[in-house]
Amino acid sequence: MVVADEGKARAVTIFDVARLAGVSHQTVSRVLNDLPNVRPSTRERVEKAIAQLRYTPSQAARALVTRRSRTIGLIQTGGPDYGPSSTLLYFNEAAREARYAVSIASMLEADAAALRSAAELLLRQNVEAIVLIASTAKDVASLAHEELGVPLIVVAPHEEGSAASVAIDHYAGARAAVAHLAELGHVDIRHVSGPEQSLEARERVRGWRDELSARGLVATPVLTGDWSPASGYLHGQSLRTSPATAVFVANDQMALGVIHSLRDGGLSVPGDVSIVGFDDIPEAAHFSPPLTTVRQDFVRLGRDVMATVLAQLDDDAELPRTAITPSVIERESTRSRSE
Incomplete structure (x- = not known):
């Protein structure tokens, strides 16, 4: 038939x-x-x-059920941004060290049918597990509720009980970024976020708001970007005339655009406005000024994802939720208001 x-x-x-x-x-x-x-x-x-x-x-x-392939399937959704690309790279390294091959399916935009098709393609290769590096909650839901027959490990902030997850704690990282600025004496701390549908961006917005609230500070409307320097530059134009003395930017590329825009408007970083980014891309230490940012440990993330894969393959009944806390790297783009 x-x-x-x-x-x-x-x-x-x-x-x-x-x-x-x-x-x-x-x-x-x-x-x-x-x-x-x-x-x-x-x-x-x-x-x-x-x-x-x-x-x-x-x-x-x-x-299909009688042989092992020593191959892991990996599905990545979203663009080739620094975080997802680094996660893929270091997971590949961890899998290689464990003597597993990785079969990859990447897609810029994914609906439920496309994700299901990608999963079926990987399953036809007899993969032993599937790792999903997801950019949106919709992507997670599309696969987390499928009966795949192999373990599914989600690399994203994820609370549902249908899959194991390993992620950077973006919420904690955002709170640490805001705490750093508040402890320098800043009280008007704005936020340039990533896209609204991004799981990581949502967690960073939530952390920014909660840290401000915990300190009795007011959260102004979020300026929503798209992870690009161009969107950072655009929002920097509105920040030129605001009373803000500090900005937490959801990734380093947008932070670069914000710094450029503020300088074009005659403002100094950090003299007039302190800036904190997120990611600690290799170029961040060489921005002008060098960027204070939140560093994600992608090497550990890759290893923790592979460790979770191996635990699930050993029939571990638990569905762990692992979150790796990032750290603030202080450089010259932030300073005390009293200086």
Whole structure:
């Protein structure tokens, strides 16, 4: 039998059977191989789906549950920004050290169908687990509720109980950035954020607001950027005429644009306005002035993600939530108001 696929006919696959039966492709493979540990009711559903779709299994499908590939699937959504790219790089390194290969699917914009298709492509390669470096909550939800049949590890701030997660604690990093500025005597601390749909940007906004509130300071409306220096420059123009003496910027590239814009408006950094970024990109120490920023430990993040993968492959029943606290790196873009 064939099924429709965006207007084109294609052969029925083990994943079509799994979807119709409401089980994982591994469960379908267990039924095909007449293996134990399948409930009778589940086996009956799978057999009905096989009959309904007139599915004929291939040798590859029969082997899906019986061999190990030592390959991890990785799906990355969003643009090639410093944080996600660094996470991918150091996870690859950690996987290589553990003698695993990584098969990667990257996409700038992902809907549920595209993510499901990417996951199925990886599962056809018999990956042992899937790591999702997600840019939005929608991306996480699209896969976290799928029956993949292999462990799913999300690299993003994530609270749902359907997948393990490892992430940088962006909330704590933002609070530390604001605390640094407040302790220098700044009381009007603005925020240039990342895109509204970004999980990381949301956590940084939340940390900025909560730290201001804890200190009895007022949070003004957020200036929403898109992670680019150009959006930082644009918001810097409105900051030229504001009474703010400090700005927490959600990434270093936007911070560069803010500094450029303020200087074009005749203001000094840090003489008139102190700036804190986020990420500690390699260029941050060479900005003019060198940028105070929040450093993320991507080496540790990559290792922690791989450690979580291995724990899940060892049938660890827990779904851990690991958050790595970043640190403020003080440089010359911030100073005390009294200086």
